[in-house]
Amino acid sequence: MEKEKKYCYEYPRPALTTDCVIFGFDGLELKVLLIERGIEPYKGRWAFPGGFVQMNETTEEGAKRELEEEAGLKNVFIEQLYTFSDVHRDPRGRVVSVAYYALVNLKEHPATAGDDAKKAQWFSIKKIPSLAFDHEKIFRMAMLRIKGKIRYQPIGFELLPEKFTLSELQYLYEAILEIKLDKRNFRKKIKKMNLLIELDEKQQNVQHKAASFYQFDKQKYEELLHKGFNFEI
Amino acid sequence: MEKEKKYCYEYPRPALTTDCVIFGFDGLELKVLLIERGIEPYKGRWAFPGGFVQMNETTEEGAKRELEEEAGLKNVFIEQLYTFSDVHRDPRGRVVSVAYYALVNLKEHPATAGDDAKKAQWFSIKKIPSLAFDHEKIFRMAMLRIKGKIRYQPIGFELLPEKFTLSELQYLYEAILEIKLDKRNFRKKIKKMNLLIELDEKQQNVQHKAASFYQFDKQKYEELLHKGFNFEI
DNA sequence: ATTTTCTGGTGTATTTTTTACACTTTGCTC
DNA sequence: GAGCAAAGTGTAAAAAATACACCAGAAAAT
Structure with missing residues (x-):
């Protein structure tokens, strides 16, 4: 039927x-x-x-x-x-x-x-x-x-845990853009944006030098969004 | 009913x-x-x-x-x-x-x-x-x-007649972006893109120095689109 | 005929941004 | 304590963006 x-x-x-x-x-x-x-x-x-x-x-x-x-x-x-x-x-x-x-x-x-x-x-x-x-x-x-x-808005942070290392952030950009990025230049740019808060915490249980964790500063981002800004990697 | x-x-x-x-x-x-x-x-x-x-x-x-x-x-x-x-x-x-x-x-x-x-x-x-x-x-x-x-694709040409002057192109960008642009810097960038063909023709019946007409080079644009390129103003 | 007005057209010096590139540090493992 | 693996850091050169002022040419006004 x-x-x-x-x-x-x-x-x-x-x-x-x-x-x-x-x-x-x-x-x-x-x-x-x-x-x-x-x-x-x-x-x-x-x-x-x-x-x-x-x-x-x-x-x-x-x-x-x-x-x-x-x-x-x-x-x-x-x-x-x-x-x-x-x-x-x-x-x-x-x-x-x-x-x-x-x-x-x-x-x-x-x-x-x-x-x-x-x-x-x-x-x-x-x-x-x-x-x-x-x-x-x-x-x-x-x-x-x-x-x-991802080149002009920090949507990448949505894909990462609350606390992340700069290397993780870089791997993410590389995975999305499907290109390799230069470590020093990447860090230089990311830091200049002033959207990251460095935490006191470090990685644990890694078999190499422990990296610092960072956090995304949502408040600063909201401010910048209103003024209009660029997030070019 | x-x-x-x-x-x-x-x-x-x-x-x-x-x-x-x-x-x-x-x-x-x-x-x-x-x-x-x-x-x-x-x-x-x-x-x-x-x-x-x-x-x-x-x-x-x-x-x-x-x-x-x-x-x-x-x-x-x-x-x-x-x-x-x-x-x-x-x-x-x-x-x-x-x-x-x-x-x-x-x-x-x-x-x-x-x-x-x-x-x-x-x-x-x-x-x-x-x-x-x-x-x-x-x-x-x-x-x-x-x-x-308009900052990264030359859609502006769709809004202009086939033949246009560089000033007309600049006015268009200014109207869309709602900002003033510097004449010399604008022309420098536009010319570097290599997407314009300068015609032999000039304006007629204008009460000032006649401007040259230009034409958009669609063929070159298609080529560049495939390779991926940037059209930043 | 000369002057005025209007827009077209052009170059350079300075600052800023982007790029390329290599070694030391730290903490763990063996 | 030697070896390993990733973290972290600076500088010099090249490229791009910016700021900026005057002459050219055509018509209109005088």
């Missing part, structure tokens, strides 16, 4: 979904969180978490809800990426998707799966499997965005 | 529209094209051209279609801006709008109105009237985008 179709409109409407590219950093590699699809279409293929937008929520709220339901993530940095609307992007019919990207600190959000019993897994951006729908296109766009964005 | 509602779905769906901020430059000021609304809601208020997305077109195609229908504009530069989805942004019900911005050469597209008998008018960005829906929010976002974009 066909399911009841009780929401009727004068003109046809596309379905509206959100999808979210969740970036995480484990100290070495940049990763994204993928969900294995349990149903057709693309059953068994990997995809970014996402779902239908409800009538009483914005697309951003919808994306955040899905983030929590499918990946168990709450209170993360999220920003709109792009709206994908190819007529045939979903074999089930006309579906328009507002894509977001999120940045999470992977150490505080490990292997992970949400309430749903779906299989979730972090993949290095260097080894992404074949994806469902147009999610490869979404991924490419998210990579471009994060590469561009 | 209520209109027939023949498109039925299992779950409710928001309506999907596009809106387009059309920027034009008249040689002095940056302007946007607004349409006076002929019907409720917001009857008599100004708004950006837009309309419902059809089932056989992407949102970009829909935005282009509206551009032609409502403003008589064809083959213009257009790019996605942002998707606006506040639950109460439209008093008629749940409407999600994918906003675009377009750049047109105002001299080749004067006062203008499309097939629709709607009233269309160019407004200086310094004197925008009160707008319908959340269009003031859309406008602010479009201004931020164009200001950011």
Whole structure:
């Protein structure tokens, strides 16, 4: 029996979904969180978490809800990426998707799966499997965005634990930009921005000289955001 | 009698529209094209051209279609801006709008109105009237985008006639960025980019020394885009 | 015919920013 | 205490950004 179709409109409407590219950093590699699809279409293929937008929520709220339901993530940095609307992007019919990207600190959000019993897994951006729908296109766009964005806004801190070393920060920039950076020049620039607070604390249980921990100075950043500033690496 | 509602779905769906901020430059000021609304809601208020997305077109195609229908504009530069989805942004019900911005050469597209008998008018960005829906929010976002974009991509050329003088180009940058630029330094940078072709032609019927016309070298630009480059002013 | 007005067009010196580059320090392991 | 591994640090050279003022040429006004 066909399911009841009780929401009727004068003109046809596309379905509206959100999808979210969740970036995480484990100290070495940049990763994204993928969900294995349990149903057709693309059953068994990997995809970014996402779902239908409800009538009483914005697309951003919808994306955040899905983030929590499918990946168990709450209170993360999220920003709109792009709206994908190819007529045939979903074999089930006309579906328009507002894509977001999120940045999470992977150490505080490990292997992970949400309430749903779906299989979730972090993949290095260097080894992404074949994806469902147009999610490869979404991924490419998210990579471009994060590469561009990190050069003029300190979003990198969203990917790190509260306390981090300068080397960790540099590895993160190198992982996102996919280039090598000069240690001395990197530190010079970072320090000139005046957005870091050096803590008294140092690394422990490392088999080499212990590095100082730093913290991001959110208050100073807010001030600078208002005045307009540049964060070029 | 209520209109027939023949498109039925299992779950409710928001309506999907596009809106387009059309920027034009008249040689002095940056302007946007607004349409006076002929019907409720917001009857008599100004708004950006837009309309419902059809089932056989992407949102970009829909935005282009509206551009032609409502403003008589064809083959213009257009790019996605942002998707606006506040639950109460439209008093008629749940409407999600994918906003675009377009750049047109105002001299080749004067006062203008499309097939629709709607009233269309160019407004200086310094004197925008009160707008319908959340269009003031859309406008602010479009201004931020164009200001950011023009610093690293030569989109300015879309706003100028095919042949233009260096002063016209500088006025355009000043109008978009809302700052004054130094003439010699501006010319130095523009010339170093190597994207302009100086023509043999000069201004005519001007009551001062005639300026040389220049042309944008699209071929070189395409090459550079692939290699990745910077267009900082 | 001369002067005025208006915009076009040009170069240099100074400061700031970016880049390239190598050794010492520290703490642990063996 | 020798070896290892990453932390941490400065300077010189090159490149880019900035500040700045006058002459050229065409038309209009006198």
